[in-house]
Amino acid sequence: MLFQLLIIICISTNTYASNKLVTLPLSITSLFQATYFYRNTTVPFSFTNCTGVNDADNSDPAENKLLKSRNASFISYSTEFKSLIDSNTTPKLIEQQPVSIPFAHEGGAYVPETNEVWFSANQLPQQNTNVSSINLTTNEVTLLNINNPINTPNGIKYFNSLVYVCSQGTKTIPAAIYAVNPTTLVSKVIVNSWFGYRLNSPNDVTFSTKISGKTFMWFTDPQVAYQQGFAGVPEYQNTVFRYDMLTGELRPVITDLITPNGIAFNQEETVLYVSDTTPTSDIAIVYAYDLTKDGLPMNRRIFSVSSYGIPDGIKVDKYDRVWTAEGDGINVRNSYGTLLGVILGYNLSSNGLISNFELKDNTVIILAQEKLWRLDLAQNVL
Incomplete structure (x- = not known):
């Protein structure tokens, strides 16, 4: 249909993550718990920048899962x-x-x-x-x-x-x-x-x-x-x-x-x-x-x-x-x-x-x- 030129930064296209499903609450699309977050318009939702989130946090908050979705095959909200x-x-x-x-x-x-x-x-x-x-x-x-x-x-x-x-x-x-x-x-x-x-x-x-x-x-x-x-x-x-x-x-x-x-x-x-x-x-x-x-x-x-x-x-x-x-x-x-x-x-x-x-x-x-x-x-x- 339409030709699009999408600029995606920080994405490796030389590798492919096989079966990896990340489950997120739908509420993350409207509420972040991070102390700071920012999303550039040239990147998808998964590449929202967050600070104040520890990727090694055992509680694994939604923001951590969002970061992990950058290398996933699927995001499930349901x-x-x-x-x-x-x-x-x-x-x-x-x-x-x-x-x-x-x-x-x-x-x-x-x-x-x-x-x-x-x-x-x-x-x-x-x-x-x-x-x-x-x-x-x-x-x-x-x-x-x-x-x-x-x-x-x-x-x-x-x-x-x-x-x-x-x-x-x-x-x-x-x-x-x-x-x-x-x-x-x-x-x-x-x-x-x-x-x-x-x-x-x-x-x-x-x-x-x-x-x-x-x-x-x-x-x-x-x-x-x-x-x-x-x-x-x-x-x-x-x-x-x-x-x-x-x-x-x-x-x-x-x-x-x-x-x-x-x-x-x-x-x-x-x-x-x-x-x-x-x-x-x-x-x-x-x-x-x-x-x-x-x-x-x-x-x-x-x-x-x-x-x-x-x-x-x-x-x-x-x-x-x-x-x-x-x-x-x-x-x-x-x-x-x-x-x-x-x-x-x-x-x-x-x-x-x-x-x-x-x-x-x-x-x-x-x-x-x-x-x-x-x-x-x-x-x-x-």
């Missing part, structure tokens, strides 16, 4: 999150490429026909058409040879035997949403215009089937490609669109977000989650919307605010927990927005950034730029 982690829950590195090749950046879509998760590369430092897959049986990673290559691919979603890929386009090739047959790898354009205007740069996509008895495709369409210099001047505002899969109607349904990014529904499709993200104005919010009987978003409210970085990819598990890729890792919240725990990203990539991921049964495929990780949880979540 028994619910802790139940997902056991002694075998350790991120396993599947593939690594040079830092200059962020091949595992976006997407994260499970494809049942091939038992694969598809994902896309970052468009920076150069534009590309790279969509890859990891086979969940063999862990083999493959660069897919899609017929009719998709320029600057981004968000990906599987629906009804097809894989839908957001193309951000270029200065000469219009942005679009493509549908790809996962068996033949033949792609076709589904939508590329709103009344003759070119799309901005579709970022993420999802589907609903329970609203008004219709099937809708929903996607965020921010002006990110123009802002990053590889697309032309935008022809309309940042928008969230709803596309009727039967009639072909493309309708703007949200137009007041700064930079709409991730998008997902709860299991009953009664709540729509959309992240609003831009590094330049410090917006890092996931909004929740109810839906009218006609399938229009209403009652916008703040669901969560990221304490570090921006909320990029969003997934909702079978328990309606909301998982978001943020600056410190994958944050897991319950349906009320309470933070349950974090899969930490400090040591998973060179800059600590996880843009997206995918959930399948008990497996989390983590897209960490130049590294691809697999995490097998103690419980099925989807």
Whole structure:
């Protein structure tokens, strides 16, 4: 989705702490017992500076545990999150490429026909058409040879035997949403215009089937490609669109977000989650919307605010927990927005950034730029 450059100090990216879970009370997010504490805006919560805390103190206050979380794999704020982690829950590195090749950046879509998760590369430092897959049986990673290559691919979603890929386009090739047959790898354009205007740069996509008895495709369409210099001047505002899969109607349904990014529904499709993200104005919010009987978003409210970085990819598990890729890792919240725990990203990539991921049964495929990780949880979540 969005390209972020996060500066993380005092973090070693040459090593990786295997299975290490640090349990913290949620109250530490609002109250420190240390005589002095300070957090620089360029570091995650774990790197808050504290004085007046003895790391060897046998009482092991919450601040000491926070210090220890700098070398951990997980932070748990709840028994619910802790139940997902056991002694075998350790991120396993599947593939690594040079830092200059962020091949595992976006997407994260499970494809049942091939038992694969598809994902896309970052468009920076150069534009590309790279969509890859990891086979969940063999862990083999493959660069897919899609017929009719998709320029600057981004968000990906599987629906009804097809894989839908957001193309951000270029200065000469219009942005679009493509549908790809996962068996033949033949792609076709589904939508590329709103009344003759070119799309901005579709970022993420999802589907609903329970609203008004219709099937809708929903996607965020921010002006990110123009802002990053590889697309032309935008022809309309940042928008969230709803596309009727039967009639072909493309309708703007949200137009007041700064930079709409991730998008997902709860299991009953009664709540729509959309992240609003831009590094330049410090917006890092996931909004929740109810839906009218006609399938229009209403009652916008703040669901969560990221304490570090921006909320990029969003997934909702079978328990309606909301998982978001943020600056410190994958944050897991319950349906009320309470933070349950974090899969930490400090040591998973060179800059600590996880843009997206995918959930399948008990497996989390983590897209960490130049590294691809697999995490097998103690419980099925989807």
